[in-house]
Amino acid sequence: MASLYLLLLGIILLPLLLLLVLAFLAWPTPVKLQLKGRHVLISGGSSGIGLAMARQAASEGAHVSILARNPAKLEAAREAIGQATGSDVSILSVDVQDFDSVSKAIQDAGPIDVLVANHGVYFSQELEFQDLQEIKFQVEVNLMGTFHLIKAALPGMKQNAKNTNLPASIAIMSSQSGQVGIYGFGAYSATKYALRGLAEALRHEVVLDNIYVSLIFPPGTETPGFAEEIKRRSEVTNMIASSGCMKADEVAEKALNGIKCGTFIVPCNFKGVMLAIATAGLYPQNSCVGAFVEVIGAGFMRFVGLCFQWKWFGIIEKYHAQRNGS
Numbered sequence: 001m002a003s004l005y006l007l008l009l010g011i012i013l014l015p016l017l018l019l020l021v022l023a024f025l026a027w028p029t030p031v032k033l034q035l036k037g038r039h040v041l042i043s044g045g046s047s048g049i050g051l052a053m054a055r056q057a058a059s060e061g062a063h064v065s066i067l068a069r070n071p072a073k074l075e076a077a078r079e080a081i082g083q084a085t086g087s088d089v090s091i092l093s094v095d096v097q098d099f100d101s102v103s104k105a106i107q108d109a110g111p112i113d114v115l116v117a118n119h120g121v122y123f124s125q126e127l128e129f130q131d132l133q134e135i136k137f138q139v140e141v142n143l144m145g146t147f148h149l150i151k152a153a154l155p156g157m158k159q160n161a162k163n164t165n166l167p168a169s170i171a172i173m174s175s176q177s178g179q180v181g182i183y184g185f186g187a188y189s190a191t192k193y194a195l196r197g198l199a200e201a202l203r204h205e206v207v208l209d210n211i212y213v214s215l216i217f218p219p220g221t222e223t224p225g226f227a228e229e230i231k232r233r234s235e236v237t238n239m240i241a242s243s244g245c246m247k248a249d250e251v252a253e254k255a256l257n258g259i260k261c262g263t264f265i266v267p268c269n270f271k272g273v274m275l276a277i278a279t280a281g282l283y284p285q286n287s288c289v290g291a292f293v294e295v296i297g298a299g300f301m302r303f304v305g306l307c308f309q310w311k312w313f314g315i316i317e318k319y320h321a322q323r324n325g326s
């Protein structure tokens with residue numbers, strides 16, 4: 001009987017103790033960052049996820065600037081957001097590959113509270129067949145473009161956070177392709193994995209400036225860019241990556257919620273939560289409950305991850321056999 005009590009005590013006490021330790025380790029604690037009246041600048045804000053974020057931020061009373069290349073698409077987005085929210089967004093027609101233009105546009109846009117580096121390009125193809133040009137283009141836009149934006153905005157954001165004494169945020173749009181590499185996404189995945197390293201290091205560098213960093217990991221999402229990308233997908237890529245598509249508005253809502261809480265890792269659906277646990281590594285974590293789930297779930301999610309890999313290798317094998325058979 002006594003040992004039963006001891007066992008029960010252990011089952012209840014040990015997790016509580018762990019939670020207590022994690023409450024101490026999870027730092028800095030979640031923040032409340034309100035968008036109302038703040039300046040939110042979103043790259044790639046003229047289409048898809050960026051456009052949905054721009055619309056939602058505007059409807060929460062933020063002053064929104066959207067940055068992208070095509071002026072006609074920017075103008076159309078401005079019109080659409082104006083009609084939906086009554087808010088007048090500023091538009092910046094810039095290619096993120098060109099640092100000088102990015103820098104100038106950011107200067108002109110004025111102090112930024114929330115920077116969302118969301119722009120991105122993606123083309124799936126086996127590495128063996130993908131043009132070097134297309135590989136470089138994805139690196140230049142997704143990775144270098146993000147460096148350009150952050151480099152251009154950071155000094156002003158630091159100063160602004162100091163002046164306003166309000167929390168600020170830099171959000172970076174990764175992808176589930178930045179958590180697991182799959183068939184056909186070699187180049188794209190590399191750019192999205194790279195953003196993780198950047199975000200983790202940046203988190204250290206701005207933590208004392210009251211600037212939060214969020215890294216967002218959407219699954220396949222219904223957007224104009226996605227509609228183009230799937231046309232070119234190989235069958236294998238399609239079978240592995242077709243894990244439930246989200247709507248741009250749903251992803252935007254998850255992303256903005258993450259930003260408003262200062263969450264570092266922002267998954268967008270259930271598989272995303274599993275991926276976040278499986279790949280938690282040394283991510284900073286500001287929620288003790290989140291940390292608890294990661295510590296407890298790590299081993300099990302490793303197992304689930306291996307099950308997925310087993311399934312994926314099976315798909316590749318089957319496809320290979322079919323191709324060689326026909």
Ligand SMILES: NC(=O)C1=CN([C@@H]2O[C@H](COP(=O)(O)OP(=O)(O)OC[C@H]3O[C@@H](n4cnc5c(N)ncnc54)[C@H](OP(=O)(O)O)[C@@H]3O)[C@@H](O)[C@H]2O)C=CC1
Nearest residue numbers: 044046047048049068069070096119120175220221223225
């Ligand atoms: N849709 C999906 O399935 C997923 C998307 N993501 C990521 O989310 C982000 C947005 O994707 P999504 O909404 O689908 O994309 P879209 O293709 O619908 O929109 C991309 C946006 O980025 C802008 N953009 C592209 N290249 C540049 C450039 N060189 N300089 C400035 N702006 C640029 C585009 O405008 P313009 O062409 O006028 O420059 C457009 O506003 C990307 O980073 C993507 O990798 C992540 C996971 C899944």
Ligand SMILES: CCCCCCCCCCCCCCCC(=O)[C@@H](N)CO
Nearest residue numbers: 122175176177220241271274278304305
């Ligand atoms: C441990 C549990 C594991 C759970 C497995 C989850 C399955 C992951 C599938 C990855 C799909 C990646 C889609 C990205 C699409 C994208 O980024 C677009 N831009 C391109 O289409």
